[in-house]
Amino acid sequence: MSTNDRGTVKVENGRYRFEGKFHYGYPNDPIRNEDGELMGVTNPRDLTHVHMYGGEAPFFEGLGQGKLLGTRCDNSNCEANGSIFIPFRIHCPDCLSKNTIVDMTETAQKGATVHTFMITERTGAFNTLPKPIRFVNVEFEGVPTILMGYLSVGEPKIGMKVIPIFNTTNPTFTILDLSWVPEETNETELPEGYTFG
Numbered sequence: 584m585s586t587n588d589r590g591t592v593k594v595e596n597g598r599y600r601f602e603g604k605f606h607y608g609y610p611n612d613p614i615r616n617e618d619g620e621l622m623g624v625t626n627p628r629d630l631t632h633v634h635m636y637g638g639e640a641p642f643f644e645g646l647g648q649g650k651l652l653g654t655r656c657d658n659s660n661c662e663a664n665g666s667i668f669i670p671f672r673i674h675c676p677d678c679l680s681k682n683t684i685v686d687m688t689e690t691a692q693k694g695a696t697v698h699t700f701m702i703t704e705r706t707g708a709f710n711t712l713p714k715p716i717r718f719v720n721v722e723f724e725g726v727p728t729i730l731m732g733y734l735s736v737g738e739p740k741i742g743m744k745v746i747p748i749f750n751t752t753n754p755t756f757t758i759l760d761l762s763w764v765p766e767e768t769n770e771t772e773l774p775e776g777y778t779f780g
């Protein structure tokens with residue numbers, strides 16, 4: 584079956600324009616027991632999931648440009664005034680006002696800290712990262728929140744200094760475009776397509 588007409592989406596005048604096909608079904612197979620009796624069928628099908636980023640779009644666009652964006656509450660009547668949030672939060676969780684976007688690339692490049700980590704061999708469906716995945720929880724100077732990421736070089740340790748790397752060559756516009764490496768890492772050790780920013 585041809586999937587040449589795979590669906591695409593664009594936005595024109597603030598409206599979503601869907602073109603092409605978003606669902607494909609494929610021929611099924613019977614499921615039988617050892618006596619050859621019919622038990623059921625497999626139902627192969629694929630669908631294109633449309634994932635809108637809304638107010639988080641600048642964050643994902645920034646990764647491909649080698650930028651790590653966070654946000655800050657600038658409401659002077661809010662107790663959290665001046666707090667910087669990474670991961671990127673569109674609204675302040677305390678006062679619900681819209682946050683200001685701040686570029687945290689330089690702060691991260693000075694060295695963020697591994698708060699804790701987790702290494703996993705078992706992943707969810709559609710995983711594309713090499714296994715085992717070294718997940719790191721990254722802490723930034725002056726930031727009250729912690730960012731989940733993955734380490735691309737070396738082994739994680741609690742308290743180690745890490746710096747961000749970005750898939751600037753062929754960005755996927757997903758969180759996978761951001762990864763972390765120990766601060767002394769050379770450019771030649773980075774995964775293909777990734778740069779320091």
Ligand SMILES: [Zn+2]
Binds near residue numbers: 677
């Ligand atoms: Zn606030």
